[in-house]
Amino acid sequence: MAVRSRLTPEREAELYEAVLDLLREVGYDALTMDAVAARTRSSKATLYRQWGSKPELVARALRHNKPVSLAEIDTGSLRGDFDAILANSDDCQMEKDSALMRGLAHAVHDNPELLQALRELLVEPEMTGLDEVLQRAVRRGEIRADNPALKLVPHMLIGAFIARPLIEDQPVDSAFLRSYIDAVVLPSLGA
Amino acid sequence: MAVRSRLTPEREAELYEAVLDLLREVGYDALTMDAVAARTRSSKATLYRQWGSKPELVARALRHNKPVSLAEIDTGSLRGDFDAILANSDDCQMEKDSALMRGLAHAVHDNPELLQALRELLVEPEMTGLDEVLQRAVRRGEIRADNPALKLVPHMLIGAFIARPLIEDQPVDSAFLRSYIDAVVLPSLGA
Numbered sequence: 015m016a017v018r019s020r021l022t023p024e025r026e027a028e029l030y031e032a033v034l035d036l037l038r039e040v041g042y043d044a045l046t047m048d049a050v051a052a053r054t055r056s057s058k059a060t061l062y063r064q065w066g067s068k069p070e071l072v073a074r075a076l077r078h079n080k081p082v083s084l085a086e087i088d089t090g091s092l093r094g095d096f097d098a099i100l101a102n103s104d105d106c107q108m109e110k111d112s113a114l115m116r117g118l119a120h121a122v123h124d125n126p127e128l129l130q131a132l133r134e135l136l137v138e139p140e141m142t143g144l145d146e147v148l149q150r151a152v153r154r155g156e157i158r159a160d161n162p163a164l165k166l167v168p169h170m171l172i173g174a175f176i177a178r179p180l181i182e183d184q185p186v187d188s189a190f191l192r193s194y195i196d197a198v199v200l201p202s203l204g205a
Numbered sequence: 206m207a208v209r210s211r212l213t214p215e216r217e218a219e220l221y222e223a224v225l226d227l228l229r230e231v232g233y234d235a236l237t238m239d240a241v242a243a244r245t246r247s248s249k250a251t252l253y254r255q256w257g258s259k260p261e262l263v264a265r266a267l268r269h270n271k272p273v274s275l276a277e278i279d280t281g282s283l284r285g286d287f288d289a290i291l292a293n294s295d296d297c298q299m300e301k302d303s304a305l306m307r308g309l310a311h312a313v314h315d316n317p318e319l320l321q322a323l324r325e326l327l328v329e330p331e332m333t334g335l336d337e338v339l340q341r342a343v344r345r346g347e348i349r350a351d352n353p354a355l356k357l358v359p360h361m362l363i364g365a366f367i368a369r370p371l372i373e374d375q376p377v378d379s380a381f382l383r384s385y386i387d388a389v390v391l392p393s394l395g396a
Binding site: 041122124129133137141161162163166168169170171172173174176177178180181193194196197198201202204 | 232313315320328332352353354357359360361362363364365367368369371372374384385387388389392393395
């Protein structure tokens, strides 16, 4: 990124924030490079030179939104690590993330290029980070190495984010996620 | 429904199937009553007289898609009940359901009327059916009545449906759901 970028980090952050705002307002399909250019007072040529395509720009913007690397979290216990992850996210941010996830669920299905970019830039790094947190718990003896739920933690967490507003008409907040981790994630891991 | 309907059950089923096909093809926002009328060779007036509004028509079509009542399933054990639920759904149908769920995740957020209709016609009856299955397991002593995961089973299952294609690029099928139930749902319930 540093090599091809001639934008300052501040300007880059500003652009990503505008992309995410547009994504929440109008959804992925209606988000155009024209709209991003207009909102950020930049030229479409700059946007394409910098990011190549709309899916990559959106995926980078989403990735920028997640500055905390999960892998860096290491409190000495799995429950402590989950607590630290929750402490790093405020409730308002979680509601925004939940809105983004809902907005992307369908777009991803119709746009293989977006799915690919999201997988490489967001899903894989997050999965790797989460996996490190879980593998440390395995090494500490908190979870059996052959527990089949180890590979299903992302599914459980995505369910919490998607289903909470749909079923209970409640926003996702850290209190709910903590109770979900205690009731579902840790017991299924046998931790 | 029987009172105001002058359609035969066959014709009604045909209409619902067309609505679901359109929903998978173009998504909720682009699905118009005009398109439904054209596809099914009926008049818009008939559609509105029969169903009142697009959200209600869509919710009824989705409900029609789920003819098996979960509450009727009673094999004598929780794992047996889940197996019976899976045996009632074929894999092709599950992939179609997963596509519908992705298509609706965002629409629901933008359309309070659709969310309301979906809650009344689909979510509440399914939740009630699932809850009966779970409460029978509580009465048999398989699950403690105060287990906090009892209220979170829908979240876990929705996570399986949404995350499987997103993370693993695999369709949801009964083999995956069985392994998810064994690894996540039953252990979190302590069953």
